[in-house]
Amino acid sequence: MRAAVWYGRKNTKVVDVPDAPDPGPGEVKIKVAWTGICGTDLHEYWAGPIWMPLEPHPLTGKAAPLIQGHEFAGLIEEVGPGVVGFKPGDRVTADSETHCGKCWACQRHEYSLCEICAYLGLGRDGVFAPYVTIPADSVFHVPANISLQQASFSEPTAVAVHVLQRGRLAAGDSVLILGAGNQGLLQYQLIRHSSASQVFMVEFEGKRAEVARSLGAEVLDPSKVDVVDYVKKQTDGRGVDLTLDDAGNSETLTMALQATRIQGRVVEVGIFEKPATFNINDLVLKERELIGILNTGCMIPTALKLMAAGRVDPTPLISNRIDLEDVVEKGFEECIIHKDKNVKVIVNSNRDLWDA
Ligand SMILES: [Zn+2]
Ligand SMILES: [Zn+2]
Structure with a gap:
């Protein structure tokens, strides 16, 4: 074959x-x-x-x-x-x-x-x-x-479900998603059908931002908008409760931490091709949590159920x-x-x- x-x-x-x-x-x-x-x-x-x-x-x-x-x-x-x-x-x-x-x-x-x-x-x-x-x-x-x-x-959708589990998405949460690739857009669809209060996506202009907007997302272009500043303004100066970093590089990791509130959660979804550099005080001095995620968490049956119910297309x-x-x-x-x-x-x- x-x-x-x-x-x-x-x-x-x-x-x-x-x-x-x-x-x-x-x-x-x-x-x-x-x-x-x-x-x-x-x-x-x-x-x-x-x-x-x-x-x-x-x-x-x-x-x-x-x-x-x-x-x-x-x-x-x-x-x-x-x-x-x-x-x-x-x-x-x-x-x-x-x-x-x-x-x-x-x-x-x-x-x-x-x-x-x-x-x-x-x-x-x-x-x-x-x-x-x-x-x-x-x-x-x-x-x-x-x-x-x-x-x-089914597999990337299961990963997206597991990302939200790892991030402990809760009713009323504001969420920031860095990257509108496949994983970010699946996460967005799940969050859109949850009880999150606000969702922001970050992506450069192009096909991905276009698809995100067609799904109803508010998309921030980081080359035009100061993302941390904007997100803080939209959340009464606090920052979001939960950030999902699908991009996985030093810049987005720093952005993720700084855009997240005191004691907020950052889930690092991206795979790093090299070690990251970031200021550990962005984590320590705000008691933020940085959370890893690997694989599906055995959530394929849940992913299929969500697809069958039209929550994710x-x-x-x-x-x-x-x-x-x-x-x-x-x-x-x-x-x-x-x-x-x-x-x-x-x-x-x-x-x-x-x-x-
Ligand atoms: Zn995969
Ligand atoms: Zn084993």
Whole structure:
């Protein structure tokens, strides 16, 4: 089969690889319909290896070169021995993690924090491919009123849900979102349907700001507006209760802290490509909290429920649909070079599922 394989930094290629294996006990083989290109894929392509294992992964024993891709939906192709609840043709999506079941986090059933978690496309072969074989316990049925294109957003939507959990979003909160990329726009849709009192988004002019405004967001362009000053004025001089930093760099981290009230919360969502520099007194002297977040928090079922209920619609976030063969040029390269023109590019792995 054809698949997009990571060989090294700026060296992902669509090549012939062996077919995905037949499902073993407890596994299913899935025919992949659509896979979203995630910031994580771009980080590995542009600045990796970050998570991509060069030595055998402690859980799976796999090492690069590996097939990339983890945000997907498709159809059950084949069911392994002992698997119940799935049959060929079922519409499904999956969590990206495979966990060890033995570490401290796994013992607490916090599988998405497994100390040796193997992510699809990062610790095992991913889904920029026509087929994938994975454990059935990470697979979920897609509600009937969601397309497979929409369901390919189940993982980032679950991350967005987990971001709000980590930030302890409360009734009446004012919220600042830094970055109107896919993650920020999913968070915005969730917050819009919550009891938050005010929401501000920060993004430069371009496609992302446009989509944010079309969803009803107030968008501040940081090249034109002093964000900290503006947000404070809008919150009686206090700053917001909660800031979500999806951009993940030293400047946005500082902006996030300074725009947040005394004892407010900042959730750091972005992945840093290098160590950050910020004034720790921006944290200490206002008793602010800086909170990390990783992965879905096992919130895929919740994400699917929210999508089925219309609380989140990823469709306006899709800026292009492309073929697997074009994933590097029209996908990775395009998303990096023309970041301002793209929110989410989704990749089709099987032409007969283009309309799925
Ligand atoms: Zn992702
Ligand atoms: Zn574990």
